[in-house]
Amino acid sequence: MKVIYTDSLVIGGGLAGLRVAIASMQRGYDTIVLSLIPAKRSHSAAAQGGMQASLGACIKGDGDDEDVHFGDTVKGSDWGCDQDVARMFVNTAPKAIRQLAAWGVPWSRVRGGDREVIINGEKVTITEKHEAHGLITARDFGGTKKWRTCFTSDGTGHTMLYAMDNKAIQLGIPVHERKEALALIHEDGVCYGAIVRDLITGELAAYVAKATTIATGGYGRLYSVTTNAVISEGIGTAIALETGVATLGNMEAVQFHPTAIVPVGILTTEGCRGDGGLLLDKDGYRFMPDYEPEKKELASRDVVSRRMTEHMRKGKGVPSPYGDHLWLDITLLGRKHIEKNLREVKEICEYFLGIDPVKEYIPVRPTQHYSMGGVRTNATGESPTLKGLFSAGEAACWDMHGFNRLGGNSVAETVVAGMIVGEFVADYCAANPLKISTATIAHFIKKEEKKITDLLVRDFGENPFALKAQMQQIMMDKVGIFRNGPDLEKAVEELTVLHQRARHIALRNRISSSNPELVEAIRVPKMIKLAQCVAYGAMLRTESRGAHAREDFPERNDRDWLRRTLAAWPDDSTDLPDISYEDLDVMKMEMPPGSRGYGVDNIILHPDSEKRMAEIEEIRKANSAAGRFELQQLLNPTPIPEKFKGKNERIGRGYK
Amino acid sequence: MSDQARVLKFQIFRYNPLKKGDKPRMVTYEVTEAPGMTIFIALNEIRETQDPSLQFDFVCRAGICGSCAMVINGQPDLACRTLTANFADGEITLLPLPGFELIGDLSVNTGKFMRVMSERVESWIHDLHADDVNYDALEERMDPDVADEIYELERCVECGACVSACATKRMRPDFLSAVGFMRLARFALDPRDKRTDDEFYEIMGNDDGVFGCMTLLGCEDYCPKDLPHQTQIAYLRRKMALI
Numbered sequence: 006m007k008v009i010y011t012d013s014l015v016i017g018g019g020l021a022g023l024r025v026a027i028a029s030m031q032r033g034y035d036t037i038v039l040s041l042i043p044a045k046r047s048h049s050a051a052a053q054g055g056m057q058a059s060l061g062a063c064i065k066g067d068g069d070d071e072d073v074h075f076g077d078t079v080k081g082s083d084w085g086c087d088q089d090v091a092r093m094f095v096n097t098a099p100k101a102i103r104q105l106a107a108w109g110v111p112w113s114r115v116r117g118g119d120r121e122v123i124i125n126g127e128k129v130t131i132t133e134k135h136e137a138h139g140l141i142t143a144r145d146f147g148g149t150k151k152w153r154t155c156f157t158s159d160g161t162g163h164t165m166l167y168a169m170d171n172k173a174i175q176l177g178i179p180v181h182e183r184k185e186a187l188a189l190i191h192e193d194g195v196c197y198g199a200i201v202r203d204l205i206t207g208e209l210a211a212y213v214a215k216a217t218t219i220a221t222g223g224y225g226r227l228y229s230v231t232t233n234a235v236i237s238e239g240i241g242t243a244i245a246l247e248t249g250v251a252t253l254g255n256m257e258a259v260q261f262h263p264t265a266i267v268p269v270g271i272l273t274t275e276g277c278r279g280d281g282g283l284l285l286d287k288d289g290y291r292f293m294p295d296y297e298p299e300k301k302e303l304a305s306r307d308v309v310s311r312r313m314t315e316h317m318r319k320g321k322g323v324p325s326p327y328g329d330h331l332w333l334d335i336t337l338l339g340r341k342h343i344e345k346n347l348r349e350v351k352e353i354c355e356y357f358l359g360i361d362p363v364k365e366y367i368p369v370r371p372t373q374h375y376s377m378g379g380v381r382t383n384a385t386g387e388s389p390t391l392k393g394l395f396s397a398g399e400a401a402c403w404d405m406h407g408f409n410r411l412g413g414n415s416v417a418e419t420v421v422a423g424m425i426v427g428e429f430v431a432d433y434c435a436a437n438p439l440k441i442s443t444a445t446i447a448h449f450i451k452k453e454e455k456k457i458t459d460l461l462v463r464d465f466g467e468n469p470f471a472l473k474a475q476m477q478q479i480m481m482d483k484v485g486i487f488r489n490g491p492d493l494e495k496a497v498e499e500l501t502v503l504h505q506r507a508r509h510i511a512l513r514n515r516i517s518s519s520n521p522e523l524v525e526a527i528r529v530p531k532m533i534k535l536a537q538c539v540a541y542g543a544m545l546r547t548e549s550r551g552a553h554a555r556e557d558f559p560e561r562n563d564r565d566w567l568r569r570t571l572a573a574w575p576d577d578s579t580d581l582p583d584i585s586y587e588d589l590d591v592m593k594m595e596m597p598p599g600s601r602g603y604g605v606d607n608i609i610l611h612p613d614s615e616k617r618m619a620e621i622e623e624i625r626k627a628n629s630a631a632g633r634f635e636l637q638q639l640l641n642p643t644p645i646p647e648k649f650k651g652k653n654e655r656i657g658r659g660y661k
Numbered sequence: 662m663s664d665q666a667r668v669l670k671f672q673i674f675r676y677n678p679l680k681k682g683d684k685p686r687m688v689t690y691e692v693t694e695a696p697g698m699t700i701f702i703a704l705n706e707i708r709e710t711q712d713p714s715l716q717f718d719f720v721c722r723a724g725i726c727g728s729c730a731m732v733i734n735g736q737p738d739l740a741c742r743t744l745t746a747n748f749a750d751g752e753i754t755l756l757p758l759p760g761f762e763l764i765g766d767l768s769v770n771t772g773k774f775m776r777v778m779s780e781r782v783e784s785w786i787h788d789l790h791a792d793d794v795n796y797d798a799l800e801e802r803m804d805p806d807v808a809d810e811i812y813e814l815e816r817c818v819e820c821g822a823c824v825s826a827c828a829t830k831r832m833r834p835d836f837l838s839a840v841g842f843m844r845l846a847r848f849a850l851d852p853r854d855k856r857t858d859d860e861f862y863e864i865m866g867n868d869d870g871v872f873g874c875m876t877l878l879g880c881e882d883y884c885p886k887d888l889p890h891q892t893q894i895a896y897l898r899r900k901m902a903l904i
């Protein structure tokens with residue numbers, strides 16, 4: 006039995022995992038990172054558009070601060086987020102980006118003086134302040150009041166991930182590549198690491214740790230067409246579920262991005278629209294202003310995706326052999342801009358579509374993009390039910406995104422959560438000696454060994470590739486952008502059948518070392534369980550909130566549904582997860598539920614909303630002399646680690 | 662596009678070093694071409710419907726992460742963004758990238774090589790104070806053009822195509838290779854990195870470093886991100902020759 010001991014085990018070598026690992030290493034704890042692939046190839050590298058942080062250096066970001074960012078994030082989430090977490094996040098994001106600047110990210114910078122930009126389809130000259138010259142600049146993104154999305158040309162995620170991994174290498178943090186965590190080791194409500202399979206040799210090992218962090222990214226591959234990498238299969242999330250003790254939060258909250266290319270689903274960044282690109286229909290008509298006169302193409306993602314779908318349903322889509330699509334027009338931005346700030350988009354168009362976006366329109370359609378749901382944690386990043394298990398990044402439901410995340414808030418979350426959760430992981434390592442028996446470790450290894458042996462000896466059974474394709478199709482057809490009761494019920498039923506069939510997978514290639522079919526056979530049953538959590542949660546949530554849009558329940562129902570869905574799977578022999586709910590407390594909200602300002606308001610109010618509004622008014626009046634920081638403390642005191650409590654400086658404004 | 666879809670003929674290198682008795686060989690697979698088909702799509706189809714043991718590496722499948730470089734009809738390139746329509750006769754031969762440890766079939770261990778490279782060139786900002794930066798305060802300013810220039814060199818995706826196309830590397834196993842030079846050039850340009858020329862010389866001022874390069878420039882020809890190897894290697898050489 007191979008056992009490896011460490012203090013802090015981090016599953017996932019993307020931005021979130023590496024940042025947690027750096028934090029625990031810098032606090033002096035022995036740390037190991039596991040990754041399916043070399044860390045620099047993690048999906049974080051694919052983020053092109055940018056990272057939100059309220060630096061307010063560029064002229065269109067003037068007046069931005071934590072409070073404006075907070076408001077955008079909460080509204081974006083359709084009030085589904087945890088406001089304590091959103092607060093910690095917005096206050097820490099400027100620090101995160103500045104630290105990354107010191108670690109080597111070549112953020113694009115403000116150039117003082119005049120420059121031409123495209124706003125609302127028109128060429129406009131804006132004048133950047135000379136005193137801001139050389140500070141980190143930002144671009145416009147959907148759902149934000151200010152230009153707040155900081156970027157490196159068109160390779161933001163790439164440069165962030167390279168800087169982060171380089172920092173990890175500098176600190177000597179071992180990254181065990183081509184390793185897959187298959188199960189968590191736990192006993193009496195405490196997690197002690199993971200059982201891990203070497204994807205080359207097939208060998209199983211126990212990685213035993215004081216603290217275990219899941220930072221394995223999203224579960225986009227539950228859908229057949231997604232912008233996500235092929236490894237974004239949610240396995241980390243699934244192994245948390247399979248403990249039967251940890252819970253998953255809001256799994257039905259799945260985001261669709263408006264502009265992925267047709268048919269392959271590769272993303273063209275929101276930066277295209279942020280920088281002035283337009284959406285056109287089959288007649289070349291710009292339709293978004295008709296639906297959303299104020300924010301137009303730059304409404305929140307969930308809103309734009311729905312409007313596009315509505316418009317195509319009216320017969321305005323461009324027909325193609327792969328179904329209808331719409332056009333993304335960036336030709337108006339000009340060659341120079343596209344070749345510098347949208348080069349990755351240009352390459353994608355050239356290689357995958359054979360078109361030149363400088364001259365031609367790009368065929369796009371809303372496509373699965375982001376997983377708001379994930380391993381439920383409290384504000385410290387720890388599972389409320391399984392001690393010693395932490396989660397950060399897209400894998401987690403730390404819950405700053407609620408039912409819809411804003412573009413640019415995700416890579417920002419990975420780093421900020423990495424910083425904050427990383428401190429709590431280190432605190433946990435300090436406070437908890439490792440107490441686990443070899444017998445328990447052996448029990449967990451044997452269990453995984455048996456599952457693999459069973460797969461290798463079974464003569465006849467289900468084909469894992471086929472099961473996966475069927476699951477992905479069910480999710481596409483019945484758990485998509487618009488949802489309804491009958492389809493969701495059917496999805497739940499059909500997925501349950503797949504779940505049962507997945508107990509009888511058999512292989513054609515029966516070797517235990519490097520074997521892609523075996524990998525698939527191990528993952529598919531886990532993925533089906535996640536798909537069941539998504540579909541079942543969506544079926545039960547009889548309201549529309551953020552990205553969860555029910556045609557049969559179009560209103561956002563704060564009265565009955567201002568609550569987070571929790572999924573657990575305590576008994577492995579059952580066919581469905583247990584679903585329960587956690588209420589969001591309106592009386593503690595810094596920003597009680599209100600209108601997002603899109604379309605017609607269709608909200609069933611929560612009885613406490615007005616009460617809390619009135620209470621906030623009272624607090625404001627009683628403290629009329631208080632500055633914004635004191636007021637925020639009164640309205641929403643948050644558990645930010647001491648290290649990150651400082652105020653953030655901005656040009657022309659100081660620390661105010 | 663004609664209605665009659667072509668049948669593509671793939672010749673694929675097969676060898677699993679972990680399987681006892683397995684021998685390197687070429688195996689032919691036929692795949693019906695679909696519109697917009699990439700080598701990524703074709704290989705997955707082969708794995709799912711013909712041979713589930715076929716090994717290859719893809720992650721982003723969008724030409725961004727650098728996982729999938731292989732030798733395609735004699736030339737190293739990213740397989741995920743190579744359309745099968747590019748091959749007029751419908752015959753496609755795939756070999757694993759040479760110069761790296763073979764995991765199996767088309768899968769090679771570029772990750773291990775790149776980590777060693779990063780450690781060797783110390784691929785991070787050398788600044789004793791980087792960890793004491795007060796990140797509440799305004800960040801240090803940087804000239805916008807310098808930031809853009811650094812990004813140009815940072816676009817490398819560690820795919821390994823340049824390494825596999827390098828004749829020097831074939832003769833000198835420890836040759837740092839173009840990917841390492843590009844990384845050094847990136848840090849040498851960065852005002853945040855406080856390393857002196859002497860310190861850079863320690864890393865690359867020898868025949869396994871920049872003086873070993875025979876300037877055959879296979880690297881520049883095959884770099885999928887069009888990095889400027891020629892000018893940067895020449896620049897590093899001049900810089901090092903002055904020491």
Ligand SMILES: Cc1cc2nc3c(=O)[nH]c(=O)nc-3n(C[C@H](O)[C@H](O)[C@H](O)COP(=O)(O)OP(=O)(O)OC[C@H]3O[C@@H](n4cnc5c(N)ncnc54)[C@H](O)[C@@H]3O)c2cc1C
Pocket residue numbers: 016017018019020021022039040041042044047048049050051052053054055056057161162184185186187220221222223232233234236237240241272274374375397398399400412413414415416417419
């Ligand atoms: C195309 C695209 C563009 C995007 N653009 C933006 C943008 O512009 N701005 C923005 O804010 N967000 C963007 N996002 C979202 C953002 O990039 C991701 O949410 C974020 O990078 C996720 O980071 P992560 O660290 O949580 O996970 P990832 O980067 O996905 O890393 C997951 C890690 O976990 C490892 N792993 C997974 N399973 C296992 C296992 N079982 N065992 C061991 N290791 C495992 C993987 O190897 C990998 O290292 C984009 C997303 C996509 C798909």
Ligand code: SF4
Pocket residue numbers: 816817818819820821822823824839840843880883884885886887888
């Ligand atoms: S320099 Fe170019 S060819 Fe070499 S590893 Fe980087 S991207 Fe690949």
Ligand code: FES
Pocket residue numbers: 718719720721722723724725726727728729730739740741742
């Ligand atoms: S799979 Fe990422 S570059 Fe090909």
